[in-house]
Amino acid sequence: xxxxxxxxxxxxxxxxxxxxxxxxxxxxxxxxxxxxxxxxxxxxxxxxxxxxxxxxxxxxxxxxxxxxxxxxxxxxxxxxxxxxxxxxxxxxxxxxxxxxxxxxxxxxxxxxxxxxxxxxxxxxxxxxxxxxxxxxxxxxxxxxxxxxxxxxxxxxxxxxxxxxxxxxxxxxxxxxxxxxxxxxxxxxxxxxxxxxxxxxxxxxxxxxxxxxxxxxxxxxxxxxxxxxxxxxxxxxxxxxxxxxxxxxxxxxxxxxxxxxxxxxxxxxxxxxxxxxxxxxxxxxxxxxxxxx
Numbered sequence: 454x455x456x457x458x459x460x461x462x463x464x465x466x467x468x469x470x471x472x473x474x475x476x477x478x479x480x481x482x483x484x485x486x487x488x489x490x491x492x493x494x495x496x497x498x499x500x501x502x503x504x505x506x507x508x509x510x511x512x513x514x515x516x517x518x519x520x521x522x523x524x525x526x527x528x529x530x531x532x533x534x535x536x537x538x539x540x541x542x543x544x545x546x547x548x549x550x551x552x553x554x555x556x557x558x559x560x561x562x563x564x565x566x567x568x569x570x571x572x573x574x575x576x577x578x579x580x581x582x583x584x585x586x587x588x589x590x591x592x593x594x595x596x597x598x599x600x601x602x603x604x605x606x607x608x609x610x611x612x613x614x615x616x617x618x619x620x621x622x623x624x625x626x627x628x629x630x631x632x633x634x635x636x637x638x639x640x641x642x643x644x645x646x647x648x649x650x651x652x653x654x655x656x657x658x659x660x661x662x663x664x665x666x667x668x669x670x671x672x673x674x675x676x677x678x679x680x681x682x683x684x685x686x687x688x689x690x691x692x693x694x695x696x697x698x699x700x701x702x703x704x705x706x707x708x709x710x711x712x713x714x715x716x717x718x719x720x721x722x723x724x725x726x727x728x729x730x731x732x733x734x735x736x737x738x739x740x741x742x743x744x745x
Contacts, residue, residue, distance in 0.1 A: 454505065455652040456480075456618075458491050458575075460518040467494050468517075469505055470652060472738065476511025483507070491523050491653060492703035495601055495617055520575040521649040522620050523599065523705055529567035530597075530647060531694055532624060534637065535560050536684050536709025543717035563685045563693050566637045568624070568707075572647035579745040580625055581645040582726055587627035590724040590744060593710035594668035594676050594732040596661070597622040598687055599653055600706070605699040612688035615700065618655040621732050621740040622707045623648040628716055628723070648730075648742040649705075659736040661687065666711060669731045670724070678711030 455470040459477065467490060468477040480494060481487050484501050487494070535541040542558045574580065582590060601617025625647065631640030661680060668676035685693070690706055715722040724730075724744045732740045 454502075454655045454658070456491065456494065456522065456655075457650075457652050458520040458522050458524050460520060461512075461516070465520070467491050469507060470514065471507065471511060472514075472652075474511065475514040476507075477514050477517065478507045478511045480505070490525055492525065492527060495599065495702045498601060498617060518575075519577075519651045521573050522651070522653040523649065523703060524573060524575065526570045526573070526705060527701065527703060529569050530572070530622070531704065531706040532566050532568055532641065533685070533690060533707065533709040534564035534566060536563070537678060537682050537711040538684060539678075539682075539712035540710055540714065540717070541684065543712050543714070559684055563690055565694065566641060568642050568647050571644050572625075572642055574645050574648050574742070576648070576650040576740055577742065578645075578648065579743050580623075580648060581643070582745045583627065583643050586643065587629055587640075588723070589628040589721070591626045591628050591715040591721075592668060592670065592675075592724060592730045593624035593626060593714055594666055594734075595622045595624050595707045595710050596664065596666060596680055596734055596737075597649065598690070598706040598708060600700050600704040601702055603699060603701040603704070605695055605697070607691050607695040607700065609688035609692045612691040613656065615691060616656050616687070617702075618653045619659060619661060619737055620649060620653055620705075621651075621734050621737050622705070623730060623732055623740060623742060624707055624710060628721070648740055650740050651738045654737050664735040664737075666734045667732070668713065670722075671729055675722075676711050676713035678713075680708075682711065683708060
């Protein structure tokens, strides 16, 4: 199943989406009494999923505005840095990585940080350039995991049982702030620095360990990899985070970006106002945003 958070003439709602027919059905029309957001849908999904069956003609998707699927998360987004070998290498030799040990090209354990909820914007929304604050803007195409069933101390063998689905995230970054402040939070967390979407796609729809992930800047293919190249796989990330932090339904984990980001070029290819980023992941759709 694919779900979206939409702005419609009737207001904001959560909908079941058929991308082949470009139609949607408000969850409230399929489940009488439901009037929650996507996080609330995640909480009750296993109780109602068998009743989420489209009836009759849906409404045209092009009559609605697609928002970030988890547009009002209850907590920060969990993020993973340097989780593809080639990206870890390009980052370590770029001069922008203040976190690496000397000679290190791949981390010994997952590198974790967070982005606040204020970073989230939806598809086709312009990413603020924060002129006067940063001048070195960069893109990072990422697969994001959405937790369905929470828990603490989740073991790798059980990790996928806790995942409801997946979406796309652009871990937008101010590289100058990331380098200057060493700890990554500030450079990753300016308002609007986490485009997300377009859909929450349930786990049964995709082979998450073998998904092609690509990113184009102004039509030029920059990133081209596969989730099979992750250094630390999704079960490892879930086990690591949940060891001492209770994961909750609706939590989002961005799993890291492959090689091909702007700082991987010589000289670096930083983004400018008007540049268009397009990220595609097999089965999850396409996330497009322009730099303001």
